[in-house]
Amino acid sequence: QVQLVESGGGLVQAGDSLRLSCAASGRTVTYYTLGWFRQAPGKEREFVGGIRWNGNTRYADAVKGRFTISRDDAKNTVYLQMNSLKPDDTAVYYCAADSLDNGGDRQYEFDYWGQGTQVTVSS
Secondary structure (H helix, E strand, O other): OOEEEEEOOEEEEOOOOEEEEEEEEOOOOOOOEEEEEEEOOOOOOEEEEEEOOOOOEEEOOOOOOOEEEEEEOOOOEEEEEEOOOOHHHOEEEEEEEEOOOOOOOOHHHOOEEOOOEEEEEEO
């Protein structure tokens, strides 16, 4: 089993930056795809971005150019750097891990999920 714990959320103003972290424990996730999803109030959870074991990344169109995912396998941790934040980015952000390294953007591809961290962007 893999446990994922997100941190780094908070309240920021539009245009600010924030970095989320997700620490994995229980197993090494070096060969997993690690992803970030978010759920805004009243909306379905959506894909934000993901990073494969080889470092290849993919992003949702809504965050492309503003958000960057990176991983530190020595720390079993994945990061989400969020720049130029907008009020529409307000959501609970979830970290997820895909043990088969599909590199996809579908929730069902991810085996393990964190509890989420709240990000609120004020205008």
